Amino acid sequence: xxxxxxxxxxxxxxxxxxxxxxxxxxxxxxxxxxxxxxxxxxxxxxxxxxxxxxxxxxxxxxxxxxxxxxxxxxxxxxxxxxxxxxxxxxxxxxxxxxxxxxxxxxxxxxxxxxxxxxxxxxxxxxxxxxxxxxxxxxxxxxxxxxxxxxxxxxxxxxxxxxxxxx
Amino acid sequence: xxxxxxxxxxxxxxxxxxxxxxxxxxxxxxxxxxxxxxxxxxxxxxxxxxxxxxxxxxxxxxxxxxxxxxxxxxxxxxxxxxxxxxxxxxxxxxxxxxxxxxxxxxxxxxxxxxxxxxxxxxxxxxxxxxxxxxxxxxxxxxxxxxxxxxxxxxxxxxxxxxxxxxxxxxxxxxxxxxxxxxxxxxxxxxxxxxxxxxxxxxxxxxxxxxxxxxxxxxxxxxxxxxxxxxxxxxxxxxxxxxxxxxxxxxxxxxxxxxxxxxxxxxxxxxxxxxxxxx
Numbered sequence: 001x002x003x004x005x006x007x008x009x010x011x012x013x014x015x016x017x018x019x020x021x022x023x024x025x026x027x028x029x030x031x032x033x034x035x036x037x038x039x040x041x042x043x044x045x046x047x048x049x050x051x052x053x054x055x056x057x058x059x060x061x062x063x064x065x066x067x068x069x070x071x072x073x074x075x076x077x078x079x080x081x082x083x084x085x086x087x088x089x090x091x092x093x094x095x096x097x098x099x100x101x102x103x104x105x106x107x108x109x110x111x112x113x114x115x116x117x118x119x120x121x122x123x124x125x126x127x128x129x130x131x132x133x134x135x136x137x138x139x140x141x142x143x144x145x146x147x148x149x150x151x152x153x154x155x156x157x158x159x160x161x162x163x164x165x166x
Numbered sequence: 167x168x169x170x171x172x173x174x175x176x177x178x179x180x181x182x183x184x185x186x187x188x189x190x191x192x193x194x195x196x197x198x199x200x201x202x203x204x205x206x207x208x209x210x211x212x213x214x215x216x217x218x219x220x221x222x223x224x225x226x227x228x229x230x231x232x233x234x235x236x237x238x239x240x241x242x243x244x245x246x247x248x249x250x251x252x253x254x255x256x257x258x259x260x261x262x263x264x265x266x267x268x269x270x271x272x273x274x275x276x277x278x279x280x281x282x283x284x285x286x287x288x289x290x291x292x293x294x295x296x297x298x299x300x301x302x303x304x305x306x307x308x309x310x311x312x313x314x315x316x317x318x319x320x321x322x323x324x325x326x327x328x329x330x331x332x333x334x335x336x337x338x339x340x341x342x343x344x345x346x347x348x349x350x351x352x353x354x355x356x357x358x359x360x361x362x363x364x365x366x367x368x369x370x371x372x373x374x375x376x377x378x379x380x381x382x383x384x385x386x387x388x389x390x391x392x393x394x395x396x397x398x399x400x401x402x403x404x405x406x407x408x409x410x411x412x413x414x415x416x417x418x419x420x421x422x423x424x425x426x427x428x429x430x431x432x433x434x435x436x437x438x439x440x441x442x443x444x
């Protein structure tokens with residue numbers, strides 16, 4: 001019998017064991033308490049960040065809880081913050097940083113943002129809203145948010161790509 | 167724990183005088199602790215493993231990092247596969263939409279190979295692994311997906327407080343700025359960190375790598391940088407490019423050691439190498 005420890009996306013044992021019930025008489029697997037010295041992001045997030053680093057257009061990358069684990073230089077303009085200054089941010093912080101408005105000028109609740117919708121539904125969402133730039137100018141952003149489903153159909157988070165409408 | 171290197175070459179096997187020092191067989195490493203044995207990858211190097219290593223138990227455990235041909239080609243000619251007395255357990259990654267078995271069958275079927283997988287007489291069991299932590303006898307194993315072409319695993323094998331990390335094919339960063347992002351954003355860092363021995367891809371010079379970015383391999387200098395960040399105690403450069411002669415490999419090593427002043431020993435993995443960790 002194989003007993004395998006499943007890991008959560010931070011690389012730690014999640015506290016559950018899966019019995020695969022396979023005949024493996026040579027060297028039976030046994031549960032191992034976490035021997036991992038450190039956690040790394042999932043490979044799919046690592047590769048997404050490397051893509052974001054290469055893109056001029058703004059890109060957000062979140063984990064499953066909505067924590068903004070990375071935003072690129074293009075996105076720094078939208079947030080008015082630098083990633084090197086803020087580091088990762090929880091959804092309650094980043095979703096209110098840029099005070100989105102509907103196209104009719106009504107304040108938009110964070111839960112209506114396409115990226116937040118994607119995190120909740122694990123489906124793609126697309127939409128437009130207005131924000132005010134750092135110099136006070138109102139402009140329209142269009143966003144496509146895509147869920148990240150990794151190997152084994154694990155939901156790992158989401159990415160959002162932004163277009164500034166001119 | 168003993169580590170024996172049976173195949174060091176990347177991409178395809180080579181022969182002749184210019185590969186006699188570091189070897190021409192493709193990836194295969196054997197880790198043993200007492201009578202317990204793990205085979206890492208089934209490149210042509212697997213054919214060099216002395217049969218007596220398995221004769222006692224007639225049971226073999228093979229961990230595959232991925233299914234590129236240079237990591238499985240030896241399996242088709244590995245004699246225990248044709249011996250009904252053997253129990254063979256193969257652990258490796260599934261595809262995105264295909265099972266490990268389906269992926270192996272692509273090799274074990276005509277016209278690529280004359281023998282169908284189903285006709286192999288040994289008792290073979292396949293086990294799909296991914297981002298996992300498990301134990302096999304005395305070995306504690308941590309596996310995780312790393313940056314390479316297709317689903318590819320790296321392994322950390324530990325016995326007691328000693329460990330070896332195996333990254334035969336790895337491109338740690340695709341964008342150089344990522345080195346500054348911290349360990350959390352470097353592929354495979356959780357597998358490698360603090361290992362007593364890191365066996366790592368180092369196929370190219372920095373100049374060669376510039377023309378091969380995204381191919382899933384790395385330069386010797388990136389291997390050293392990864393090892394330094396992982397704080398390993400020893401680095402074995404692995405997956406030697408088939409176009410690099412023994413002499414060229416030594417020149418490359420001398421150049422990279424001069425370029426990067428690291429605090430741990432760095433060696434070229436050789437098919438004759440045996441390392442003990444006690």
